[in-house]
Amino acid sequence: MPAIKFRGVDFIQFDSLLNDEERLVRDTTRKFVEDNVIPIIEECNRAGRFPRELVKPMAELGFFGASLHGYGCAGMGNVEYGLVTQELERGDSGLRSFVSVHSALVMYPIYTFGTDEQKNRWLPAMQKGEKLGCFGLTEPGFGSNPGGMRTRARKSGKEYVLDGEKMWITSGSIADVAVIWAKVEDEGDRIRGFLVETDRAGFKADDVHGKWSLRASVTSGLSLQDVRVPEANLLPGTGGLKSPLMCLNQARYGIAWGAIGAAMACYDCALQYALLRKQFRDQPIASHQLVQEKLAWMITEITKAQLLILQVGRLKDAGKVEHQHISMAKRNNVWMALECARMSRDILGANGIADDYPIMRHMMNLESVKTYEGTHDIHTLIIGASVTGVDAF
Ligand SMILES: Cc1cc2nc3c(=O)[nH]c(=O)nc-3n(C[C@H](O)[C@H](O)[C@H](O)COP(=O)(O)OP(=O)(O)OC[C@H]3O[C@@H](n4cnc5c(N)ncnc54)[C@H](O)[C@@H]3O)c2cc1C
Numbered sequence: 001m002p003a004i005k006f007r008g009v010d011f012i013q014f015d016s017l018l019n020d021e022e023r024l025v026r027d028t029t030r031k032f033v034e035d036n037v038i039p040i041i042e043e044c045n046r047a048g049r050f051p052r053e054l055v056k057p058m059a060e061l062g063f064f065g066a067s068l069h070g071y072g073c074a075g076m077g078n079v080e081y082g083l084v085t086q087e088l089e090r091g092d093s094g095l096r097s098f099v100s101v102h103s104a105l106v107m108y109p110i111y112t113f114g115t116d117e118q119k120n121r122w123l124p125a126m127q128k129g130e131k132l133g134c135f136g137l138t139e140p141g142f143g144s145n146p147g148g149m150r151t152r153a154r155k156s157g158k159e160y161v162l163d164g165e166k167m168w169i170t171s172g173s174i175a176d177v178a179v180i181w182a183k184v185e186d187e188g189d190r191i192r193g194f195l196v197e198t199d200r201a202g203f204k205a206d207d208v209h210g211k212w213s214l215r216a217s218v219t220s221g222l223s224l225q226d227v228r229v230p231e232a233n234l235l236p237g238t239g240g241l242k243s244p245l246m247c248l249n250q251a252r253y254g255i256a257w258g259a260i261g262a263a264m265a266c267y268d269c270a271l272q273y274a275l276l277r278k279q280f281r282d283q284p285i286a287s288h289q290l291v292q293e294k295l296a297w298m299i300t301e302i303t304k305a306q307l308l309i310l311q312v313g314r315l316k317d318a319g320k321v322e323h324q325h326i327s328m329a330k331r332n333n334v335w336m337a338l339e340c341a342r343m344s345r346d347i348l349g350a351n352g353i354a355d356d357y358p359i360m361r362h363m364m365n366l367e368s369v370k371t372y373e374g375t376h377d378i379h380t381l382i383i384g385a386s387v388t389g390v391d392a393f
Pocket of ligand 1: 101136137138142143144145167168169171214371372373375376377392
């Protein structure tokens, strides 16, 4: 790897908008990523390997369930938590995805919808990284429209019996517990969440192979055939599609920060490369106007994205955030990051396609990030519905 090392990105003294704890959390995470993720991530990406060895150190730094209170969780503010995801995704979107799913899609619903017994059983162990979780909402036939799901639960004595297929499930085959969303037959097909231990009879997880994106993250299909769980495994606070959507809102918030990390990694690499690389009259390519235009576009969009998500984070801390605010941040920031990755790749010329540099990996990762947790277009419709009052799904 050439002499290109991440230097941070701050054009308009964004740091001055953060408090001391927020800067400390950001800097601690940045150092963790620099020391532990950057040295191994290209190898993980090539091999399609999730760096499981990082789970314990991440737990020790309080990254899991970071914004939850009690159960050993760090009780971070929403901006602190966001800065953690930004820095993790500066390392790799796959690693950030793991943390988002574990925290926002598994610990959060247990915390929000679970019984004391469920919380005491799972949350401390998940905070320590001793137990891992996955979130099963998407099905082979139902992605953007999860309300169409076919997975069913039916009551049988003091148990529920679950049947169905889930697809594209992050961490599916490494999870100890799956939050499975199913229509409950005895309740008029109301959608409810269940905690399903992955070693139960009839539960199977098979990994998706041949991914060109999020290669350092595990993605699986889940099959549930007559999986029996005690009625105590129902998350009692869940009811209707609103429940999984509340979880997605948590995760989308982290994604909107995370995408900035990926964009920063690409921009900073492209900027440093442009100053070193010479073409025509022995001049650095950074001296050419068209290259500068790309760099100016990127730093402007990164800066706008930072301000947008910071405001959303402050609203979240104040209990005033609405789902359309989070949709705007997810939609804008992921699009922005993908554009930055494409422009940065272009600035590196042929070198841009090699994994001596992180850009192509980020670019491929961001294609998934654009699609999951509500596609770019679905968030367009959410914003459209919010401003017009008319549903256009
Ligand atoms: C790597 C990866 C990890 C994932 N992890 C998880 C996970 O952990 N848990 C989980 O439950 N899911 C997960 N997902 C699934 C993800 O959330 C879905 O892929 C996503 O919701 C989109 O669904 P789909 O792929 O079925 O696309 P579709 O819904 O089929 O959409 C295809 C295209 O049609 C467009 N479209 C659909 N409906 C409309 C409409 N009404 N108007 C306009 N355009 C429309 C979409 O915007 C998109 O462009 C993951 C996906 C990936 C790629």
